[in-house]
Amino acid sequence: MIGGGAGGLITSSKLSAELSEEIKQEKVSITVFEGAETQEFQPGYLEVAFRGTDPQKLRRPMEKLLSPGVKVVHAKCASLDLDNHQIVTAKNQEKYDFDYVVVSTGCSPDYSQAPGLREENLDFYTDADVSSRIYKTLQGIKSGRVVVGIAGLPYKCPPSPNEAAFMVDEYLRRHGIRKNVDITFITPYTRIYTAEPINEVISPLYDERNIEARTVFNTDSVDPVKKEISSLEGDTVKYDYLFLTPPHKPASFLKETSYSDEDGWVKVDKLDLHITDHDFAFAIGDTNNIPTSKAGVEAHLEGIVVANNIAMNITGKGTKHLFTGRTQCSMETGFHDATFVVGTYDRPVEKIKPSKINYAEKKVMEHIYWGSLHGHYEWLFK
Template identity: 45%
Template structure:
């Protein structure tokens, strides 16, 4: 029997499992194939919702659901975390020592916010990347903040490239709504040379920041934070005082990846950026934040890589000879306050383009948020393919 093991039931793992269950429906029904998903968390969290929790006070419960409710019939969910992956012997260890062999493996373990990497950062800052609970703390602090300097501090690497800039604009919007904007200084510090790494988007973002009185520090790489002095020190020798520090912490790969010796000290899995196969392993794939592919770590990328990997595995099983190559497509919304947004869109060969922020794009983002749970099922893929095209090339 063919067994496909998927490690992780986040965005990528869930979409992949559901796509495979459609493509291999006959094999699943007749018992010739099995799809097994390993997930130790009780909740599947829609992570972009943390922005709304942190800066709009949204109810966290809206953005989480049980993983079992999101998987199609025929997909087996093991509600225990995997503890070890053995790529050479094709086994996954879980539940205190049980082992399961696989024919194909997909690692979709995501990334982990790790403020402890930078001395003082965990003690001094709040962040909305680690959990819904942490995001809620930001809302509570901002709701009572009356005057002083708020610093939004970006560290690399991190998931969702637009999120630090979105945070800055939404803090500005919130302060204006509360009538305290004149009393609040907003500072954005980033390691990049510009306010956003893609120059075409930076051309849009930077004038808006200047217009709204937001101070930007570029080439600011955090060395350490002194919680008592309330100061951030950079490797470049600068210091930045704050009254409230909201940080985008550096991220790392999952402990499982590190402990399995797959991804090095930082836990990023060596992955071919087109085939999505773990390097030197024809039967193992990695998708989403877990990879070392130089592309945005975001739900959109995990989604599109999952669709590509599903097609590849299905093709391998049926022996069609077709090779599906991920084209590097990204399509991430960036909200700029005032009910306006842009979309950061591109591929491996096409850079994001300069565009005008619009209400239409803001509404598109809100609609995508509402459709997320339906999107996981795969029901919307025909629509996405019609309007955007597939996220892969076929060779």
């Protein structure tokens, strides 16, 4: 596995369980290449940003997350040569060979696309510490204009910009200053949420909560002097505080390879996730180019499919599994209500009304997340 986040860890733990005999007999070894010493529960960045949760609560050391028989190399991958089955690490340019490889390097904010955005924006995607800067800023707001929304595509967790709008609104109402602050949500899409059934559910809430929505707004640049965002369409939005979702990019070593597209997203088969023309190599989670959301549930389910199929190839036992394209992202709508964005390749997103029960389910996911990386609670993903 290259990348030991949500997708890489479940893949390694499933492989460790399926191939325990082969690992014991030293016929198989499993290695995770991971640049970071710790992992963070990324959905919790919203809680850090808008409710002041301590960033430390989201963190776990890598070593605690590894299943039996899984080794970690604490180094970033600098290159992946599929023709020669070789990984080269950034640290000391060490070379490693492999029989199977799973790319699970996720994605991260790309501030190069909109001049001025990096300087002016505070985001809840980079990491937990950066997210905490939003909460500090919120605490100082007395009046003004807050702008949230989507500053470029693609990005991870499709509902998260909308969640930010609802959570800022909730914070300001709870602190009695909502009437002094305007909230504007910008999006390049033609509606507030791209999937119509969810759009129908949340649009009335934008009206109810007095959150202005500016659709078909493709962010072009941010002017720090005028405090103004300009769009490719020629529109502008004024701001005092920017908590925008930046566009995301894949890991840099994937760019300009034969197996990724022009932006560096890895080209895979959408059903078994093998990298085009390489049946021993796979890419899962945020870093591949399949037509689903970039979200943890997808990374998890894709990892299980890939681990099953690699184990089947090695042992000659079992049956091949395919990914259904299932997405299941929670969307908090403020004041302890939430809806879910649920669908598959064949089943369009459902219309699910916000409720306290959905919110409770979202909270359960937070509690079981770390255990789920060890392969526990699989019934919840069925």
